[in-house]
Amino acid sequence: MKIAVDAMGGDHAPKVIVEGVMLAKQSFPDIEFQLYGKEDAIRQYVTDETNITIIHTDEKIASDDEPVKAIRKKKQASMVLAAQAVKEGRADAIFSAGNTGALLAAGLFIVGRIKGIERPGLMSTLPVMTGNQGFDMLDLGANADNKPEHLLQYGILGSFYAKNVRGIANPRVGLLNNGTEETKGSELTKKAFELLSQEPSIQFVGNVEARDLLSGVADVVVTDGFTGNAVLKTIEGTAANIMSVLKEAILSSGIKGKMGALLLKESLRDVKGQMDYAQYGGAVLFGLKAPVIKTHGATGPEAVANTIKQIHTMLDTQVVPKLVAHFEAEKNAEQ
Amino acid sequence: MKIAVDAMGGDHAPKVIVEGVMLAKQSFPDIEFQLYGKEDAIRQYVTDETNITIIHTDEKIASDDEPVKAIRKKKQASMVLAAQAVKEGRADAIFSAGNTGALLAAGLFIVGRIKGIERPGLMSTLPVMTGNQGFDMLDLGANADNKPEHLLQYGILGSFYAKNVRGIANPRVGLLNNGTEETKGSELTKKAFELLSQEPSIQFVGNVEARDLLSGVADVVVTDGFTGNAVLKTIEGTAANIMSVLKEAILSSGIKGKMGALLLKESLRDVKGQMDYAQYGGAVLFGLKAPVIKTHGATGPEAVANTIKQIHTMLDTQVVPKLVAHFEAEKNAEQ
Numbered sequence: 001m002k003i004a005v006d007a008m009g010g011d012h013a014p015k016v017i018v019e020g021v022m023l024a025k026q027s028f029p030d031i032e033f034q035l036y037g038k039e040d041a042i043r044q045y046v047t048d049e050t051n052i053t054i055i056h057t058d059e060k061i062a063s064d065d066e067p068v069k070a071i072r073k074k075k076q077a078s079m080v081l082a083a084q085a086v087k088e089g090r091a092d093a094i095f096s097a098g099n100t101g102a103l104l105a106a107g108l109f110i111v112g113r114i115k116g117i118e119r120p121g122l123m124s125t126l127p128v129m130t131g132n133q134g135f136d137m138l139d140l141g142a143n144a145d146n147k148p149e150h151l152l153q154y155g156i157l158g159s160f161y162a163k164n165v166r167g168i169a170n171p172r173v174g175l176l177n178n179g180t181e182e183t184k185g186s187e188l189t190k191k192a193f194e195l196l197s198q199e200p201s202i203q204f205v206g207n208v209e210a211r212d213l214l215s216g217v218a219d220v221v222v223t224d225g226f227t228g229n230a231v232l233k234t235i236e237g238t239a240a241n242i243m244s245v246l247k248e249a250i251l252s253s254g255i256k257g258k259m260g261a262l263l264l265k266e267s268l269r270d271v272k273g274q275m276d277y278a279q280y281g282g283a284v285l286f287g288l289k290a291p292v293i294k295t296h297g298a299t300g301p302e303a304v305a306n307t308i309k310q311i312h313t314m315l316d317t318q319v320v321p322k323l324v325a326h327f328e329a330e331k332n333a334e335q
Numbered sequence: 336m337k338i339a340v341d342a343m344g345g346d347h348a349p350k351v352i353v354e355g356v357m358l359a360k361q362s363f364p365d366i367e368f369q370l371y372g373k374e375d376a377i378r379q380y381v382t383d384e385t386n387i388t389i390i391h392t393d394e395k396i397a398s399d400d401e402p403v404k405a406i407r408k409k410k411q412a413s414m415v416l417a418a419q420a421v422k423e424g425r426a427d428a429i430f431s432a433g434n435t436g437a438l439l440a441a442g443l444f445i446v447g448r449i450k451g452i453e454r455p456g457l458m459s460t461l462p463v464m465t466g467n468q469g470f471d472m473l474d475l476g477a478n479a480d481n482k483p484e485h486l487l488q489y490g491i492l493g494s495f496y497a498k499n500v501r502g503i504a505n506p507r508v509g510l511l512n513n514g515t516e517e518t519k520g521s522e523l524t525k526k527a528f529e530l531l532s533q534e535p536s537i538q539f540v541g542n543v544e545a546r547d548l549l550s551g552v553a554d555v556v557v558t559d560g561f562t563g564n565a566v567l568k569t570i571e572g573t574a575a576n577i578m579s580v581l582k583e584a585i586l587s588s589g590i591k592g593k594m595g596a597l598l599l600k601e602s603l604r605d606v607k608g609q610m611d612y613a614q615y616g617g618a619v620l621f622g623l624k625a626p627v628i629k630t631h632g633a634t635g636p637e638a639v640a641n642t643i644k645q646i647h648t649m650l651d652t653q654v655v656p657k658l659v660a661h662f663e664a665e666k667n668a669e670q
Contacts, residue, residue: 209568211575214572214573229545230545245465246603249605262595264595
């Protein structure tokens with residue numbers, strides 16, 4: 001399998017990207033990597049050239065570029081070339097740690113949607129505090145406005161992913177809502193509830209509340225992109241704030257508190273580890289003709305390697321071709 | 336001033352409600368309390384009868400009653416009688432720790448909306464991790480669907496509250512959105528952004544992201560009730576989960592971890608204190624002709640007393656009559 005890597009995306013590119021690729025190469029000798037970006041800058045981190053091709057380009061998309069414009073104007077950008085390679089069948093998937101909006105645009109406009117899928121959704125596997133399983137949530141912000149039909153499709157997409165990529169036999173699909181009762185919700189979620197209830201290909205478990213997400217109330221949680229974005233950022237902001245308040249409380253607590261913190265070091269590290277969702281890989285723009293994956297914020301080589309492992313599983317399990325077949329069959333059944 | 340208290344609402348009613356009233360009485364001898372509910376059950380916790388009137392009723396609304404139906408059918412319920420007292424001018428505000436939906440319904444259908452306010456919003460003051468000031472957020476779920484005009488009104492309502500009740504001279508009003516740039520957002524938030532920008536009576540500071548809420552990015556944050564509900568519950572769920580993972584990590588860490596936890600006890604308590612938003616009082620259904628207030632989940636006497644203090648300030652500063660005058664003037668200006 002061939003993965004097109006935008007080696008210039010992210011704050012510490014190309015260093016951590018290439019280091020992550022080198023790390024992943026050790027576990028996956030069946031992957032051929034195409035690294036797009038400045039050849040000199042990339043080559044200094046390539047410690048083993050087998051299965052590595054560098055495709056040189058000087059152009060790259062900056063983190064503050066306007067996404068759609070950047071994709072259209074910067075035709076030689078590393079991200080655009082990588083997406084082109086996927087479109088033209090020279091690569092099977094694209095990976096980037098760069099500008100999220102631009103990657104979404106590259107995914108939609110260059111790689112393209114699966115026939116029958118209206119609005120691909122951004123999906124991540126988020127941690128469940130009481131176990132290692134996690135849950136898949138989408139849309140996390142690829143769209144600002146969604147229709148009930150999109151939420152139904154997210155249920156199908158998420159279920160496919162949980163089943164094929166994460167090995168959950170019969171994933172529980174929940175609808176994020178403002179109450180668990182069937183009658184609860186906005187106009188959008190009430191209609192989505194109906195559609196999800198009637199869908200035979202998934203196990204719909206009804207409404208779930210934001211309060212219970214991290215307790216593992218479902219394996220897949222669907223919501224509109226606006227709410228999903230707000231919920232994801234609230235989880236991140238709350239966790240970061242609690243950790244910083246805790247740190248400050250320890251630092252200002254004198255010798256006693258500092259000794260306590262020293263003794264508790266491992267426990268605190270456990271908590272951070274439990275919260276770290278880079279362990280599950282990156283965010284997938286799901287519903288496209290090939291895997292298009294973004295790694296999280298401050299990426300290190302391990303997060304890059306985890307994401308490559310995730311792409312390997314996606315390609316290995318053929319989750320995208322299976323999706324294509326599902327929506328093709330559905331369309332034929334309708335006709 | 337007279338406060339109508341639903342003494343039967345909440346898990347530990349009437350005990351904690353009456354104990355909270357007794358606590359508040361010590362600070363506010365100018366409040367006359369009307370306690371609605373079972374006289375015998377209430378009286379055993381009344382340690383000082385000055386300024387206390389008990390209005391007996393056997394009926395009450397259960398936590399799982401269907402809100403609107405309960406308000407219509409249970410005409411003698413403690414919550415309904417308390418709301419009636421406000422409607423008929425026999426009390427100035429109503430306080431309950433009972434069924435939130437029923438209290439919202441009682442507020443809307445019995446107390447009634449301020450003329451010119453379309454959709455009253457549920458508002459709480461939430462904690463900011465880096466200080467004691469907190470921020471007011473609404474709508475937290477009184478409505479499942481909102482229009483841009485409602486979000487504008489929430490900006491005005493929140494600003495009035497922050498100014499009058501919390502003493503913030505020129506409150507910064509932010510719009511919760513999926514990015515900080517002006518062009519970002521859903522159809523709803525884009526239009527709301529426009530309306531908020533043009534409103535002369537508030538200091539609109541633009542879009543704010545959910546990630547930055549707890550860092551004090553604004554004094555007032557407006558959003559639709561569906562998103563607000565999801566964000567509030569995500570904050571609660573994330574905080575509760577982190578605390579429980581931390582506890583578990585400590586408990587399973589052997590003697591070393593337990594010693595550390597003992598030494599860190601005060602710091603951990605500080606963190607919990609910082610997160611405790613009962614310190615700011617209860618949730619206000621704001622936009623009604625009188626203060627209608629709900630205290631948070633597991634209420635203790637201190638939270639009840641804090642909420643009564645909040646009601647006292649609301650009545651003292653005449654924030655509701657000022658709102659009435661504002662929307663009256665606006666209506667006249669339009670004509």
